[in-house]
Amino acid sequence: MxxxxxxxxxxxxxxxxxxxxxxxxxxxxxxxxxxxxxxxxxxxxxxxxxxxxxxxxxxxxxxxxxxxxxxxxxxxxxxxxxxxxxxxxxxxxxxxxxxxxxxxxxxxxxxxxxxxxxxxxxxxxxxxxxxxxxxxxxxxxxxxxxxxxxxxxxxxxxxxxxxxxxxxxxxxxxxxxxxxxxxxxPEAAAAAEPLMLSTIDLRKKTVGLMLEKKKLSGVVARVGLVLDITGSMRKLYNNGTVQEVVERMLAVACRFDDNGALDVWVYDHEFSRLPSVTERDFAGYVPSRILGDPAIHKFGRNNEPLVMEDVVRKYTEEEPDSTPVFIIFINDGGVVRPTKKTLTNAAVHPIFWQFVGIGDSDFEVLSQLDTLPGRVVDNANFFHIADISTITDEELYDKLLNEFPSWLQEAKAKGILR
Missing domain, CATH: 2.60.60.30 (sav2460 like domains)
Structure with a gap:
């Protein structure tokens, strides 16, 4: 194994x-x-x-x-x-x-x-x-x-x-x-873990309500998170924003996946596939597992196709499964144009790509992925949040799950999902 x-x-x-x-x-x-x-x-x-x-x-x-x-x-x-x-x-x-x-x-x-x-x-x-x-x-x-x-x-x-x-x-x-x-x-340290777990519990409930709203109750999916770690993201890693992204996306994995694990990648012009994160080890995940790991390449230029190809490889070659895959892709702009071809080629696989742009950069290429022609199915969605810390959990999960239900139906109709 x-x-x-x-x-x-x-x-x-x-x-x-x-x-x-x-x-x-x-x-x-x-x-x-x-x-x-x-x-x-x-x-x-x-x-x-x-x-x-x-x-x-x-x-x-x-x-x-x-x-x-x-x-x-x-x-x-x-x-x-x-x-x-x-x-x-x-x-x-x-x-x-x-x-x-x-x-x-x-x-x-x-x-x-x-x-x-x-x-x-x-x-x-x-x-x-x-x-x-x-x-x-x-x-x-x-x-x-x-x-x-x-x-x-x-x-x-x-x-x-x-x-x-x-x-x-x-x-x-x-x-x-x-x-x-x-x-x-210390009393604060002893209270920290239960407090964080209670926050996750609240977010899981919010995700559960959103799944009911989107008619996704009972749907099982593997969930992955791809994090941009190019140079322009340095501030967001250092100020705790990316750690909060991990925590908020973990709640989605807890409700979708049968074992509540969130698969994680980071990338600049290289990529790293990281240990999955769960409710039991999410505290300090970004400082210890990403920033504290010297083996992870950080704060270089961007190259999305490399990491996307590894995502496809994991779910279709290394761990083939009929379960749909929901990928949340966090980026602050500057996507390379060959990403369009990679996404088009990936449309035949049971993987849905939810791109999320954060910050105030130019999201021209990312926004085009949402309506990219020539795909077997529409396997992607994109939305932009200027400051992810200001959006409520309800708004965030509503946006994240907006197009996933229609992709499930279309992918089943095309025989991509069983």
């Missing part, structure tokens, strides 16, 4: 007991690695301390989930009795962390060969394997993957997203309060 891929676990299989096996190598060998599982409710929270399953709490949910340590290749295992999981167990996040990372000075740069295997315990059959961590460096914790319910079945999503701050940061991101005798958590 590759990062971001989703795979069926129970569909077409009689899997009752699932072993989730973790493995790794360490250099230096004294780095301590712990595997764990967080049992999450529908709102993405670990509601009880007992739902955090690790070496210190090896049995949870009446024995439906257990943790064990082995001496073989697989270092630690979570065994999950799927039929015995309670209905409120919506997702299980599989994680690895470095023990006492700050005190020991260890990071993921000293860990290699990280993998997670899903095995049918009764049959001994491997359902899937995800090797991850090659892109990790200073992080001290990782969400390896998520086992989640979808339409009465269980699926797995390969995540591989790193965290800074070790187990403490990971627990707090899932809503667990971490008490340390020697370290006091």
């Amino acid at each position: 590759i990062k971001g891929q989703k795979s069926d676990v129970t569909k077409g299989r009689n899997v009752r007991e699932l072993d989730v096996i973790f493995g790794w190598q360490c250099d230096p060998p004294d780095i301590g690695i712990d595997a764990a599982g967080f049992v999450l409710s529908e709102r993405g929270r670990c509601e009880l301390d007992e739902h955090f399953v690790f070496y210190g709490n090896p049995h949870a949910l009446g024995g439906a989930m257990t943790h064990s340590v082995s001496g073989g290749e697989g270092r630690e295992t979570l065994r999950i009795s799927l039929p015995n999981l309670p209905e409120e167990a919506d997702t299980i996040a599989m994680t690895v962390t470095i023990y006492e990372s700050e005190r020991q000075g260890h990071t993921m740069s000293g860990v290699s060969g990280l993998y997670i295997r899903l095995v049918d315990a009764a049959a001994g059959e491997e359902i899937g394997r995800f090797d991850f961590g090659a892109d990790l460096d200073r992080e001290t914790a990782v969400v390896a993957g998520e086992l989640y319910r979808h339409q009465g079945e269980w699926k797995f999503r390969a995540v591989g997203s790193g965290f800074f701050g070790g187990l403490r940061a990971l627990c707090e991101s899932f809503g667990l309060e971490v008490r340390e005798e020697e370290t006091a958590v």
Whole structure:
């Protein structure tokens, strides 16, 4: 499996007991690695301390989930009795962390060969394997993957997203309060995550109302966000505007996608495909995942076709699926003219492009994409917002979803969607 891929676990299989096996190598060998599982409710929270399953709490949910340590290749295992999981167990996040990372000075740069295997315990059959961590460096914790319910079945999503701050940061991101005798958590910091999650909840409700208005209730779509990171965008990244864009668009993904993940790209004359963002890790996503990553090319000139071709490649070649794709493309002007040809060629794919112009630049080419002739279907829309911070959520989501319903109908009529 590759990062971001989703795979069926129970569909077409009689899997009752699932072993989730973790493995790794360490250099230096004294780095301590712990595997764990967080049992999450529908709102993405670990509601009880007992739902955090690790070496210190090896049995949870009446024995439906257990943790064990082995001496073989697989270092630690979570065994999950799927039929015995309670209905409120919506997702299980599989994680690895470095023990006492700050005190020991260890990071993921000293860990290699990280993998997670899903095995049918009764049959001994491997359902899937995800090797991850090659892109990790200073992080001290990782969400390896998520086992989640979808339409009465269980699926797995390969995540591989790193965290800074070790187990403490990971627990707090899932809503667990971490008490340390020697370290006091500031009241503002302790309140920050619940406050941000409540904002997301409000926006999700707004999106839900808009979906009803647009007759999109029940529609499932994969959602991606493409962010311009050319030189003219520098101020918007530094003043927090782009972080707010991520948060507002995440609410759309939470209502459309079966696992609430927002796929993200950034581009100038190069592009980077980033880890998907969810409700559990959106806080500080832009400062840490974009601005803080030296591997991401930033603030150069623009070249839209390169990143658009990678979007098409992900959804049609790497992860082909009959599910429609809704792409939100943020740009502050200056689109290169070959973008028209790229968009025309992409019209045969189940991807709708919602272009959003922000700022006061010239949007001549972007506006032309809305009415571009010669396409099999009209696969794009464009609107302009001078200052995205001044538009309400209702107005924003109304504009975002304005033409998506008509594209769905036309794409189905043309056989692009089934």
